[in-house]
Amino acid sequence: MWNADRSIGDRARARAAGPIVALAAWLAGGLTASAGYALTGLASFQGDNGANSYAALVRDAAGNLYGTTSGGPVNSFGTIFEVVAGTSTPIVLAKFNGANGANPFSELVVDAAGNLYGTTVFGGASGSGTVFELAAGSNTPTVLASFNGTNGANSYAGLVRDAAGNLFGTTSAGGANGFGTIFELAAGSSTPTALASFDGAHGNSSFAALVRDAEGNLYGTTAFGGAKDLGTVFELAHGASTPTVLASFDRFHGNTPFAALYRDAEGNLFGTTSAGGANGLGTIFMVSPGLNTPIFIASFDGANGRTPYTNLLADASGNLFGTTTGGGANDRGTVFELALGSDTPTTLFSFDFKNGAYPLSGLVMDPAGHLYGTTSNGGSLGVGTFYALSPSHGENLSVRPGYVVSPSAVPEPSAWLLLGIGGAALAGRSAWRKRAASAR
Secondary structure (H helix, E strand, O other), X not given: OOOOOOOHHHHHHHHHOOOOOEOHHHHHOOOOOOOOEEEEEEEEOOEXXXXXXXXXXXXXXXXXXXXXXXXXXXXXXXXXXXXXXXXXXXXXXXXXXXXOEEOOOOOOEEOOOOOEEEEEOEEOOOOEOEEEEEOOOOOOOEEEEEOOEOOEEOOOOOOXXXXXXXXXXXXXXXXXXXXXXXXXXXXXXXXXXEEXXXXXXXXXXXXXXXXXXXXXOEEEEEOEOOOOOOOEEEEEOOOOOOOEEEEEOOOOOOEOOOOOOEEOOOOOEEEEEOEEOOOOEOEEEEEOOOOOOOEEEEEOOXXXXXXXXXXXXXXXXXXXXXXXXXXXXXXXXXXXXXXXXXXXXXXXXXXXXXXXXXXXXXXXXXXXXXXXXXXOEEOOOOEOEEEEEEEOOOOOOOOOOOOOXXXXXXXOXXXXXXXXXXXXXXXXXXXXXXXXXXXX
């Protein structure tokens, strides 16, 4: 449960006391980006097995992948699907019917028993969306809770689950001011509790999953609101009822973030914005503890992608990976890497519609360094694809065992250990902070 055990003032002092150093060493001692990735698995959604996937995949310990689609078979309001390890064909596990939810946009969370948890944007008792569970072996989603507006409405975000089974997330609307909420669904409860309502000044409309640290503090983004109404990075300290704005966007550093954050072992937060930056096509940014401004890392230029909507993932060397919804060789979106030490994203793969188009979901990486994801459009029927990418020269990335899911899907307190941040990555993060301080 959400209990006050540390004052907000203590949290603020702890952040301010954190070391603030520049980023120059990051650029001086970087690694070489991968040469590229080859398509090694592809399947088109056919409608009867789902259509238009907007959610990142989650991978279980056996290598099976799970995801959602917002559309699907006739009289269906979306699906939950599985891609069995070693195959490339999505198999429908369950269909939404409106009453049990409609149109999921969020990635799933999988627990140790194989149960899946997520949210839907619409459907449920009030039509404002649901929190659901698909029990292992079941083919029918169970509504754990329906949103009613007061406690939030229209959740596009995935959940984070703590060790006690409590679920945390965000809604894009509803709450005290209509700008969305941060909510908790306590284990065994059927009513989401609004831990905080956004008010514009502290953010407006979160579309992204939260990340949670070992102390129970929650971090996320809003697409709008903040000092310039261009979006924020926020923290909800454990026990607090008002989000703290860690950074407001200003176009130069990027604006309108739709993506969840990635948090490293030092507490640095990394993410993407869908717009802004040097070319107005989106950025990769960092927010460092104690430095309440976004730190600009890289801008997209169209050739290497544009308009990213998804969160980043990191390998054990500290390289960052993600997708963009447009740009690349065919302007149908890319898979990119930002190598440790670089300030320019490298295109690893460009979509061409036949193999998918406009990916709105992030990536998942297996222990051998293969990347998996979905696209929202393209493929044989134009309703999206599942794809698998492998390093084109056969190299395996050094990924710690267990780093198989997006940050928002990993229960605390072990989440940040599973993120595969080795010594080189920590050095790179410190170097990034040095660059920030030197720029001030």
